Amino acid sequence: MKGKISGVSLGPGEPELITLKALKALQEADIIYCPGTQTKSRSRDILQALPINMERVRLFHVPMSKDRTLANQTYDSICTEIAALVATGKNIAITAEGDSGFYSSVNYMFDKLASMNLPITTIAGVPAFIAAGAISGLHIVKQEEKLVVLPGIITAEELDSLLTSGHVVVIMKLSQCTSEIHRFMQTNRQHEFHYYENVGTINELHSTNYEDIIQKDYPYFSLMIIRPGKQLA
Structure with missing residues (x-):
């Protein structure tokens, strides 16, 4: 057999x-x-x-x-x-x-x-982003919100378009788009940024500290969940 x-x-x-x-x-x-x-x-x-x-x-x-x-x-x-x-x-x-x-x-x-x-x-x-939400007690999407999961091939302009239209964004493989994430964050501080490293291991990390996240050199095992904030006047 x-x-x-x-x-x-x-x-x-x-x-x-x-x-x-x-x-x-x-x-x-x-x-x-x-x-x-x-x-x-x-x-x-x-x-x-x-x-x-x-x-x-x-x-x-x-x-x-x-x-x-x-x-x-x-x-x-x-x-x-x-x-x-x-x-x-x-x-x-x-x-x-x-x-x-x-x-x-x-x-x-x-x-x-x-x-x-x-x-x-x-x-x-x-999936890692589901475990990430759990370790931080984050309600990733609520009611009729839309979720977009992206690989690390994303531009600041694409992120702006998605979050402006009310999408919750998950970005996997952050190490591939570090500079674009930093560029986006510089002019979009109003959003809710959740950064994670090594989810599910003894070295797992969750941070919502804007200053820390925008300066980080993201490693391979990292991801980010961004919830849209109110648009600044």
Whole structure:
């Protein structure tokens, strides 16, 4: 019999935020593929805190670059390896931080495996911005408010247009748009800025201090939630 493949969402970082369904899939897997290196892996840190057999975990390193050529070559190689394992009856889990369907590059692997006629079941997780709202007690959207979630490719002018029209804005991957965020904040102090780092870890940070946020050099694991304020006269 062929094995099965599960795309397992781990949540933003706190092990207790993983779902029971995801934990069950990890415990039933013969092999768990986990992004990271031998010295650094947020996904592995989550796995180590869970009741699973770490001997089943295989780390794979994905080159981080806007040019996805090398990353996709890595994914292709792993997918070929997984296909061979599934053919021998092995059950495979592929982990992703946050939710695997939400700005997750691991979806390239899921699409590749599906194109190889290997059905994959994906298991939902908690996105980082939802966990961020929870740790700060923030009601992210209220009543009929509209929410826009953006990657770190945004201009100050686009932000102004969205917030002026009453949208609540979530920006992921802040490190890609630091200068534009700073530029926007300089002339739009009236809005409500919530800044987060390392959500779901022991080093998590939440700040609403305007002076601190506008001077920060945002790291990779950061995000911001901006609620529109009253327009200044």
